[in-house]
Amino acid sequence: MGPVSGDDSPVPVYPRWVAWCNLYIAASFTARLLPDRTVRLPGLFACWIPTVTYGLWPNPMAFTTRRAVLAEMRQYELAAA
Secondary structure, X not given: OOOOOOOOOOOOOOOHHHHHHHHHHHHHOXXXXXXXXXXHHHHHHHHXXXXXXXXXXXXXXXXXXXXXXXHHHHHHHHHHO
């Protein structure tokens, strides 16, 4: 699943659940590709689920990115001291 799940360092930049969250967000956009109308329920799966998941996606990414940046800043401060 890419760099996030393949990070074997002692302190990974992003937690493994971020990879699964991003995969779920990407998968939510594929419902409109389904051929059968009874499976995809056009109003729900093709519009609202991708919209809601894309709207929620910045929250975990902002949280984990901020945490990674602060950890890196602490690491440089300790090295400089």
